[in-house]
Amino acid sequence: MIGFRDxxxxxxxxxxxxxxxxxxxxxxxxxxxxxxxxxxxxxxxTSASIDRFADQxxxxxxxxxxxxxxxxxxxxxxxxxxxxxxEMQAAHTAYLAERKAAAEKYxxxxxxxxxxxxxxxxxxxxDPSIPASERKMVNQESVVWKxxxxxxxxxxxxxxxxxxxxxxxxxxxxxATETYQPKHLQGLGIAYLKDGRxxxxxxxxxxxxxxxxxxxxxMESSIAQSNxxxxxxxxxxxxxxxxxAARATPKGIPVLVPVDDVVATLGKNLGLTKRPRGxxxxxxxxxxxxxxxxxxxxxxxxxxxxxxxxxxEARQQAADLAANARTPGWEKPARILELPTTPCGAVTVASxxxxxxxxxxxxxxxxxxxxxxxxxxxxxxLLTFQIVGVLPTQQSGGSTLDxxxxxxxxxxxxxxxxxxxxxxxxxxAQLRHADLLTSPPPQSPEQMMMFGPYGPEAAxxxxxxxxxxxxxxxxxxxxxxxxxxxxxxxxIECGQPFSVGTYGTSYLVVDDIARQARPFLIGLLAALFGVxxxxxxxxxxxxxxxxxxxxxxxxxxxAKRSDIMKVYVLYSIWVAVRIALFAGxxxxxxxxxxxxxxxxxxxxxxxxxxxxxxxxxxxxFLGIPGPVFWxxxxxxxxxxxxxxxxxxxxxxxxxxxRDMRDE
Amino acid sequence: xTDSPSDAGMPNxxxxxxxxxxxxxxxEAAIAALRAHHGGSRAPALPALPVRPPRPRSGDHIITVSDxxxxxxxxxxxxxALGGVSLEIDRGEFVALTGxxxxxxxxxxxxxxxxxxxxxxxxxVDGVDIGRLSDAKLSRFRNQTIGFVFQFFYLQPxxxxxxxxxxxxxxxxTPRQQRRAQATALIEEVGLADRSKHLPxxxxxxxxxxxxxARALLNxxxxxxxxxxxxxxxxxxxxxxxxLFERIRDEFGTTIVIVTHDESLARRADRTIRxxxxxxxxxxxxx
Ligand SMILES: Nc1ncnc2c1ncn2[C@@H]1O[C@H](COP(=O)(O)OP(=O)(O)O)[C@@H](O)[C@H]1O
Ligand SMILES: [Mg+2]
Numbered sequence: 001m002i003g004f005r006d007x008x009x010x011x012x013x014x015x016x017x018x019x020x021x022x023x024x025x026x027x028x029x030x031x032x033x034x035x036x037x038x039x040x041x042x043x044x045x046t047s048a049s050i051d052r053f054a055d056q057x058x059x060x061x062x063x064x065x066x067x068x069x070x071x072x073x074x075x076x077x078x079x080x081x082x083x084x085x086x087e088m089q090a091a092h093t094a095y096l097a098e099r100k101a102a103a104e105k106y107x108x109x110x111x112x113x114x115x116x117x118x119x120x121x122x123x124x125x126x127d128p129s130i131p132a133s134e135r136k137m138v139n140q141e142s143v144v145w146k147x148x149x150x151x152x153x154x155x156x157x158x159x160x161x162x163x164x165x166x167x168x169x170x171x172x173x174x175x176a177t178e179t180y181q182p183k184h185l186q187g188l189g190i191a192y193l194k195d196g197r198x199x200x201x202x203x204x205x206x207x208x209x210x211x212x213x214x215x216x217x218x219m220e221s222s223i224a225q226s227n228x229x230x231x232x233x234x235x236x237x238x239x240x241x242x243x244x245a246a247r248a249t250p251k252g253i254p255v256l257v258p259v260d261d262v263v264a265t266l267g268k269n270l271g272l273t274k275r276p277r278g279x280x281x282x283x284x285x286x287x288x289x290x291x292x293x294x295x296x297x298x299x300x301x302x303x304x305x306x307x308x309x310x311x312x313e314a315r316q317q318a319a320d321l322a323a324n325a326r327t328p329g330w331e332k333p334a335r336i337l338e339l340p341t342t343p344c345g346a347v348t349v350a351s352x353x354x355x356x357x358x359x360x361x362x363x364x365x366x367x368x369x370x371x372x373x374x375x376x377x378x379x380x381x382l383l384t385f386q387i388v389g390v391l392p393t394q395q396s397g398g399s400t401l402d403x404x405x406x407x408x409x410x411x412x413x414x415x416x417x418x419x420x421x422x423x424x425x426x427x428x429a430q431l432r433h434a435d436l437l438t439s440p441p442p443q444s445p446e447q448m449m450m451f452g453p454y455g456p457e458a459a460x461x462x463x464x465x466x467x468x469x470x471x472x473x474x475x476x477x478x479x480x481x482x483x484x485x486x487x488x489x490x491x492i493e494c495g496q497p498f499s500v501g502t503y504g505t506s507y508l509v510v511d512d513i514a515r516q517a518r519p520f521l522i523g524l525l526a527a528l529f530g531v532x533x534x535x536x537x538x539x540x541x542x543x544x545x546x547x548x549x550x551x552x553x554x555x556x557x558x559a560k561r562s563d564i565m566k567v568y569v570l571y572s573i574w575v576a577v578r579i580a581l582f583a584g585x586x587x588x589x590x591x592x593x594x595x596x597x598x599x600x601x602x603x604x605x606x607x608x609x610x611x612x613x614x615x616x617x618x619x620x621f622l623g624i625p626g627p628v629f630w631x632x633x634x635x636x637x638x639x640x641x642x643x644x645x646x647x648x649x650x651x652x653x654x655x656x657x658r659d660m661r662d663e
Numbered sequence: 664x665t666d667s668p669s670d671a672g673m674p675n676x677x678x679x680x681x682x683x684x685x686x687x688x689x690x691e692a693a694i695a696a697l698r699a700h701h702g703g704s705r706a707p708a709l710p711a712l713p714v715r716p717p718r719p720r721s722g723d724h725i726i727t728v729s730d731x732x733x734x735x736x737x738x739x740x741x742x743x744a745l746g747g748v749s750l751e752i753d754r755g756e757f758v759a760l761t762g763x764x765x766x767x768x769x770x771x772x773x774x775x776x777x778x779x780x781x782x783x784x785x786x787x788v789d790g791v792d793i794g795r796l797s798d799a800k801l802s803r804f805r806n807q808t809i810g811f812v813f814q815f816f817y818l819q820p821x822x823x824x825x826x827x828x829x830x831x832x833x834x835x836x837t838p839r840q841q842r843r844a845q846a847t848a849l850i851e852e853v854g855l856a857d858r859s860k861h862l863p864x865x866x867x868x869x870x871x872x873x874x875x876x877a878r879a880l881l882n883x884x885x886x887x888x889x890x891x892x893x894x895x896x897x898x899x900x901x902x903x904x905x906x907l908f909e910r911i912r913d914e915f916g917t918t919i920v921i922v923t924h925d926e927s928l929a930r931r932a933d934r935t936i937r938x939x940x941x942x943x944x945x946x947x948x949x950x
Binding site for chain 2: 001002003005006007009010012013016017549550553554555556557558559560561563655656657660
């Protein structure tokens with residue numbers, strides 16, 4: 001067979017023929033392959049960077065959140081179901097008898113069963129095939145319905161597989177080192193006292209803003225909404241400011257507040273400016289907020305239902321007094337309540353001119369009510385919160401790159417303000433209000449849906465030592481064929497007890513994106529690869545076809561088939577190497593370009609997104625090429641070898657003289 | 664195009680010819696001979712290849728063609744290009760094949776050169792029936808025994824003259840230095856010493872044909888086949904090419920068969936074989 005050097009000599013002469021065609025082919029297919037390769041390099045670099053930041057943020061722990069899955073259809077029976085209507089009708093009759101007996105027992109003479117909320121009402125959406133007068137449904141405001149709901153909740157709690165224990169067991173068998181149950185405290189009757197003052201003349205609740213108007217400044221913040229979650233310090237340690245002012249002199253309930261919420265609610269008092277544009281400025285801003293807010297306090301008022309009922313009554317009385325002051329013959333109420341004058345003070349009795357009979361009548365009424373709704377004493381308590389750190393928040397706006405990076409890597413603490421449990425335990429008891437910072441178990445299906453079946457834990461969290469443990473746990477808990485990790489409906493259908501996903505930083509974001517974008521990306525890459533391949537094939541095919549005479553001449557002067565093969569295989573390797581080289585350089589150039597221009601900004605954006613401001617992690621786009629990158633280069637080589645094979649085989653099988661004749 | 668005068672005027676004394684004459688060109692045979700001579704190898708000695716006699720002897724048939732038929736298929740149609748040709752050519756003979764266009768000259772030459780398989784009959788070269796050779800053996804036969812010269816030269820457009828001349832040596836795996844020496848000598852022999860670094864496109868038609876002849880001779884084949892080598896040249900240049908053939912035959916003893924329809928050139932051959940409709944026209948018969 002022809003020697004290696006000689007076959008190179010002959011192959012090189014081919015390179016020199018049809019130079020323009022070869023150049024165009026090299027550039028176009030190199031461009032396509034370069035884009036693919038660049039994308040792959042970018043993918044490697046970005047994933048590694050995200051891992052680095054996630055690691056800095058989480059300290060090598062990977063958190064998985066499991067939200068209990070509650071089969072909602074089981075919780076919401078159809079109120080128009082005829083059997084249910086019949087059943088509720090009977091229950092209502094029994095309830096009325098109960099009420100009547102109690103009224104007699106407590107001497108309520110003016111009890112009128114017609115004032116009771118009806119249990120059955122007309123069903124406007126009822127079956128049109130039956131007479132309108134017979135289309136009935138259960139009234140969801142009725143007492144019997146509420147009782148039924150409580151039964152349903154109790155049954156669901158008993159049968160639910162989504163217990164914290166079940167989560168703990170599953171997570172630990174998946175390699176988790178720890179599980180947590182953050183306590184969500186929304187809807188406890190805590191009202192934020194803006195500037196420490198309470199305004200009871202209007203409404204006790206924060207103004208949600210008039211129709212069509214933006215809500216009052218700061219009213220959507222987690223502070224104003226009293227959206228608190230008690231959480232293990234472990235989960236939020238990186239956000240606790242150090243040195244921490246609250247640890248030295250605790251002044252109240254320690255709380256980590258989303259940075260934008262701090263500024264929105266307390267910004268004026270603390271002398272903080274709004275989030276600036278530009279990531280560098282935002283990092284400085286974040287640090288400033290963190291430092292200035294460290295140790296700052298704000299107050300909220302806790303009032304239980306009984307106390308709030310008194311507030312409402314006092315307010316109503318005040319309004320009546322003002323409206324009827326000059327009405328002749330208007331009789332003042334015997335007992336006059338007075339609204340509190342200090343922030344979160346208690347309602348007081350200003351005057352009570354009731355006779356003994358009247359007092360007894362009121363007491364009977366209370367006893368009658370207490371038989372049906374358990375009685376609690378009114379309670380009001382001023383709560384002081386002390387900021388111990390700020391949480392990073394995602395903010396749209398800023399540059400495109402910033403939003404892209406923060407959109408990709410986003411952190412999901414998603415529970416408003418966080419109360420670190422250990423710090424809370426260290427606070428003196430009188431500041432801690434521990435008995436208030438718990439939510440009762442869910443009483444209604446709505447509460448159950450919102451907070452989970454057992455209590456205020458909206459979700460359970462497990463900590464895994466490696467990203468792979470976390471990932472395989474998520475996969476083991478997911479439903480087969482679910483497109484994303486947060487797809488509650490799928491979970492109900494497939495019967496898994498928890499809807500699982502990453503918690504804290506989205507360290508699996510690359511996986512997620514890859515999973516979701518895979519069909520598209522594979523399609524795109526296949527298309528690019530296909531086009532590049534077709535170009536190479538066409539070019540190689542033409543070159544070989546154009547070489548028929550040359551092949552014939554070589555054969556005539558004594559070349560064996562294998563000699564011809566060797567020359568053309570070397571030729572196509574040489575072409576492929578040039579394309580691969582060009583593609584590789586182009587890919588590197590693209591990514592190095594991105595690296596040079598965007599690393600600074602991406603690093604800042606990632607610092608903001610992850611809330612990692614003091615680490616030395618940097619966001620690099622240029623990754624160390626992994627197997628896919630080399631596979632692409634190898635693919636180019638393979639493609640061009642495959643491309644020459646059929647025309648080349650055809651060529652060397654041909655009768656040489658035939659090809660010499662065609663002039 | 665016109666060739667430079669040096670094309671026609673050839674140096675009379677040729678030291679290179681002596682070197683070439685003494686070297687057999689067959690490296691394997693030489694190595695085998697050396698091995699046998701030194702007796703150093705315990706492995707069975709390589710089979711000795713037939714050593715080509717250095718000088719032509721008259722009456723010694725290098726080519727024996729017997730009842731050669733060739734039929735081409737063009738779809739359903741069959742074209743009988745050769746209808747039973749028999750001939751013998753002596754070693755060292757210079758034969759011209761003539762005949763009208765389409766009479767089968769090229770077909771006959773190609774069958775002799777092993778570029779195609781006969782439909783019937785046989786071609787024996789040096790006593791070997793080349794119709795029975797495998798593709799690899801046939802390739803080696805073309806490489807070692809035959810030198811082809813084409814009407815359109817068919818040089819490698821991007822190789823310089825020396826390298827172009829070396830190509831048959833590449834397929835023969837002749838050591839580089841030896842190949843280079845042979846090529847240089849042959850280039851001088853055909854009068855192109857001052858063109859050795861030129862690309863084909865930088866040469867005239869006559870020069871290109873000389874280059875092609877040098878290439879055909881590289882492996883010192885005993886048989887040179889040329890299909891209308893002057894067909895693309897003016898008559899003066901064509902005549903100088905014929906002179907070159909004559910000299911090659913005289914100096915190397917190479918058997919030469921050329922196809923031409925230029926009667927005046929054909930007359931310079933030792934013998935003219937005339938073809939008509941795929942058959943040899945008997946001598947003395949006027950077509
Ligand atoms: N490859 C081929 N396919 C079909 N017919 C061919 C082929 N080669 C030659 N022929 C036919 O065979 C005949 C002899 O051709 P050729 O040997 O080229 O004649 P010449 O060289 O004398 O002009 C012609 O009729 C020609 O058309
Ligand atoms: Mg012809």
